[in-house]
Amino acid sequence: MTDKFDKVPGGPSVAEAPVSKATTVAPETIRAIPVRHVGRWISGVVVLALLAALVYAFSQGNIQWQAVQDKLFDDTVLAGAGRTLMISVLAMALGVVLGVVLAVMRLSRNPVTSWVAWLYIWFFRGTPVYVQLLLWFNLALIFPVLNIPFVYKDEMTDVMTPFMCALLGLALNEAAYMAEIVRAGIQSVDEGQTEASHALGMTQAKTMRRVVLPQALRVIIPPTGNEFINMLKTSSLVYAVTYNELLRSTSQIGSTSYAVMEMLFVASIWYIVMTSVFSVGQYYLERRYARGTLRSLPLTPWQRVKVNFASFSNRPSGGVSA
Amino acid sequence: MTAMVKAEGVHKSFGPAHILKGIDLEVAPREVFCLIGPSGSGKSTFLRCINHLEQINAGRLYVDGELVGYRQKGDKLYELKDTEVALQRRDIGMVFQRFNLFPHMTALENVMEAPIQVKRETRAVARARAERLLDRVGLSDKAKNYPSQLSGGQQQRVAIARALAMEPKLMLFDEPTSALDPELVGDVLDVMRGLAEEGMTMIVVTHEMGFAREVGDALVFMDDGVVVESGHPRDVLTNPQHDRTKSFLSKVL
DSSP: OOOOOOOOHHHHHHHHHHHHHHHHHHOOOOOOOOOOOHHHHHHHHHHHHHHHHHHHHHHSSSSSSSHHHHHHHHHHHHHHHHHHHHHHHHHHHHHHHHHHHHHHHHHOOHHHHHHHHHHHHHHHHSSSSHHHHHEEEEEEEEOOOETTTTTTTEHHHHHHHHHHHHHHHHHHHHHHHHHHHHHHHHHHHHHHHHHHHHTTTTHHHHHHHIIIIHHHHHHHHHHHOOOOOOHHHHGGGGGGTTOOOOHHHHHHHHHHHHOHHHHHHHHHHHHHHHHHHHHHHHHHHHHHHHHSSSSSSOOHHHHHHHHHHHHTTTTTTOOOOO | OOEEEEEEEEEEEEETTEEEEEEEEEEEEOOOOOOEEETTSSSSHHHHHHHHHSOOOEEEETTTTEEEEEEEEEEEEEEOOOOHHHHTTEEEEEETTOOOOOOTTTTTHHHHHHHHHHHHEEEEEHHHHHHHHHTTTTOGGGGTOOGGGGGGHHHHHHHHHHHTTTOSSEEEETTTTTOOHHHHHHHHHHHHHHHTTTOOOEEEEEEOOHHHHOOOOOEEETTTTEEEEEEEEEHHHHSOHHHHHHHHHHHHH
8 A cells, every 4th residue: 555655666666577568558447247135125025114104194084184284483482492593503512522631630730620620520420410400490599699799789589580500400411421421532633643743842832732631622623423423412401491402492382282293293393304404514623623533535426426426417327336 | 072872770560561671872972772682671762862762760861861750959859840851852853664644744844743733833834844854755745645544654754754854963763664564674774774874863673784784873782671782784684792792693694
């Protein structure tokens, strides 16, 4: 593989003679009869039949499809979906930032910071996020007034709005999980990278920022994408702290209009739209950070379509395409 | 003239394993100093002590008259802070057996990184020097390639350019050709030979006896954490005095 990139002085001239001899006889292209995959056809038919049965069942059910259609783009529903998106993005952003800080703290040689990070992760990963949301929501029961001396003083119920409860509950929980993901990413970077960076006179902090973290990202991004998609769905739990996100806004319509299942369908459609869109985004992000680790990047789906079209127009007749 | 590197009774242990058992040596400025010996003899460990990648347990190690990793006041030693250690390492270039190029940066970016980040040079200045250095190691056409797109020999030459970009007064080479295909070794040795001719002080841990004999000014044979024999490469390699040196050389030559 490597010799392709090397200039070997005098190399080509030596190699030329036998190569040119071999290429004078054109090789015969293999045209074999492909293996028949009978199993694939049978299983395909079975799956299609089951799918048809499922569709039939739903068409016979007592479902007001018209309601689903009417409410899909209802203002209240759209506003709810928007809030779900907003709280997920904000909580995730805060969670990632805190997670990176916690991971670096956890790996620090300073015993105080590493212990603090351990304690944080221990608590926030050890209790359910639903419980944490309720803890924030009910904080006023034990601390009626939020008082940071000389800085801030206010009624706790004014501070802990549904939005704040949702944000803190989701973000602080996420930070604990992100810390573990980032830590695994940092530890996956070869020791030699740190040594090379130190040998060049870079400090610990600079080495982390310029050399280790960018390489750790490649390991960190795929599970972070999963975390975000999880966050989009977990955000439905903030229903409990009365934040008006997608599930809460659809359910309210459902309970007043007696279209409970229909509104749950509406919510599901929006959740699946959002997670699908972000899965595509994740694909491109992963591709971006694979730079330098692969000899050539894989084609994006769009590039693949273009290549396929190109090869379609001038496909060699009977040729075996890869 | 002060020695570029001076080691006095240097000891190093990893837990119970005693790797260096009292190393004394001096490397003069502009000298090409070769360290040879069987694996596990401590030669790489000693090299890593010189830029404080490893902390020594006993003895003193000086680079250009300055104590490595510590500050001495009276008879007390104070550990240097992270930033102070980094400051000492600026002037010492190091080339690793496994290259250790930054895989997320192109060859050019690898060479530009330290001057920009450590010396706060402008991009234009760093870039001009990086291009010059890549040209010097014969890789100006590979500037935009990532390390994974380069052969081992090319990667090692980029690594040398990266170390030179900090304009060091001392270069450490830790078995720079051991991970290379035999036919790629020559290009790397040529670059090192050129550096030696320009008067760079170099300490080279190597198994390339031919290089040591042609380019080296001094040679040390280490075994089991001690210096067994030292002298001019030609003398030691052709006329070893110790049995241990003789048996080692009979196997590698």
